[in-house]
Amino acid sequence: MTPRSPLRRSRRPAVLCAAAVATVLAASACSTGEGDLAGEDAGSTEEARLSITPEDGADEIRPNEPITVTAESGKITDVTVEQAGGSGESLPMTGTLNGDENEWVSDWTLVPGADVVVTATAENGAGEATEVVSEFTTLEATEGQRLEFKADTPAQQMLTEGPVGVGMPIIIDFDMPVENREQVEAAMEVTSEKPAQGAWNWFGDKQAVFRTEEYWEPDQKVTVDLHLAGVEASDGVYGIEDTSIEFEVGRSxxxxxxxxxxxxxxxxxxxxxxxxxxxxxxxxxxxxxxxxxxxxxxxxxxxxxxxxxxxxxxxxxxxxxxxxxxxxxxxxxxxxxxxxxxxxxxxxxxxxxxxxxxxxxxxxxxxxxxxxxxxxxxxxxxxxxxxxxxGWGFWQRGWEDWVAESATGEADDTGEAGAPGSPHVAE
CATH class of the missing domain: 2.40.440.10 (L,D-transpeptidase catalytic domain-like)
Incomplete structure (x- = not known):
């Protein structure tokens, strides 16, 4: 799977609306006359100023705390997040940039016990760049309190060994109970070549099942990115590793x-x-x-x-x-x-x-x-x-009830990046 740019806009509605509003404002500013343009030029040489949370040197940050980059002046042009060490592998970190391009928030949680380096760049009106770096460590996951995805189940083997039918569910089994279902759902990203509406339901406290509103469109690939590293499944229990699953939907x-x-x-x-x-x-x-x-x-x-x-x-x-x-x-x-x-x-x-x-x-x-x-x-x-x-009688639950039974209560558009809700620490 090709990594996405870290400066993307997610499917979250508020962010998309903010981007649209910013475009309208920019168009209006260009037609307000010489006085406004002179004011803009006058401030363009001010150095861009950035701040990063967690701050540089912080230790034992909870892995489900979001990374936030704020530009007090200027516009954010790049954010990269590097994670080294820790208890497991991670998928590339992406984030959501707001419409004013002065705040970036990480989409996913961090690997427990990792050394994290966040590098952010912003530019002022003259195109001059300012770079800020924050280095910190995350809290380790306690032995015996580490959530893991079970990849060796019969359902997983059938999903990944060859083409599947158009009714195929995505069944994710965990090795420990999940209490914070909304955060875990929000960490599981489903994308498909042919867009569909889908949602997760839970069957017991260790199994999450994703199905679409209608059957999958045939002859396409589907990707499931489990951004589980750092998600707090229950009090003090953290996911330790990200996993990517790809499968093929065959004929109908x-x-x-x-x-x-x-x-x-x-x-x-x-x-x-x-x-x-x-x-x-x-x-x-x-x-x-x-x-x-x-x-x-x-x-x-x-x-x-x-x-x-x-x-x-x-x-x-x-x-x-x-x-x-x-x-x-x-x-x-x-x-x-x-x-x-x-x-x-x-x-x-x-x-x-x-x-x-x-x-x-x-x-x-x-x-x-x-x-x-x-x-x-x-x-x-x-x-x-x-x-x-x-068995796999999941289509017996009507679509409205299926969405209502999900922890986020929202349908997921598999044609766009991201997932409903937030995997970060609950407010």
Missing amino acids: QITDIDEDEHQMVVESDGETVKEFPVSLGMATTRAYTTTSGVHLTMGKFTNFRMSNDTMGVPKDSPEWYEEYVAHAVQISNSGEFLHTADWNYQLGEANTSHGCVNMSVEDSAWFYENSLPGDPVVITGTDRELEVDN
Whole structure:
């Protein structure tokens, strides 16, 4: 990912408005006459004056304190932040310059236990530069109180190992509980080649999930920059390292399954490519009822063992069963798969399964080969709704509720840099 200029303007609305106002004022000043221009020239030789917070020589600064550069005269032209040592790596530091170009504030937090050098430059009206440097250190993260992102989860592996489907969520798991969710959300920056509206929700105190308002646009790259170094996840617990994740969204494949019709229709990029006869849950019990709603394909398996002992049915029970199936694609955490059922002779005619979607040998092999993680599978017609926290059932929560459930309460435009809210210390 190409580093952004440190003198950028973020997506934060107040900053963008300030920039627009500054442009109007500048245009007006150019047309006010000779007297105003003479006054401007008279002050143009005054040396630009700068101040930096934290101040030079400061020690054990909390890493979630913002860096602020202020020009008491002149305009800020450059700010660089260098971090050395500390407990982890950091992404390039960017900041937001206000419309008057006399205040710059860092966008992200600092690496704990680092030696930080901030170099700022401002120019007066004559173009003469003044440079100020502040060197300080940040507080170290205490052993046992260091928040880390878990990169070895199955969801992360599926996200980064190849193309994913248009419904794919971004699932971030942490090794410690997060109490300051607003600050942590604001430190997680999502950008995509094709802009979308998205937001984070939390499932438990260690997992944050990002999804968009509509499915991802197909055939694009998405970048997730986790600016976690220095974020205070809870009292005295700091993130120690930044991480960048990039993944590719592939073609759009959406599967619709009608319980009443016993049919499954697969569309790829808006065109119907396959229609299959299927058999859903027999619905004699809640466990044997297929869930309705927007599912996402998860894991894929071959020669997969299917048994209801995972639901607590003992082997000596007359209801116990065990089968090994050639192909299985998981769509929930409650035992639902689209899988081979060469014993089922009522495909397309009746619902006789224990809750899964039964398919023929040939059809299940095709679906296995042509599925990506995060492909939507929409099931309709049953009286059991998929829960939002059952597998990747995140699309079951309506968009307005999804945004309301985020810690910042704001949607995130993935076409612009930055993130809603602030990762810095709460006021």
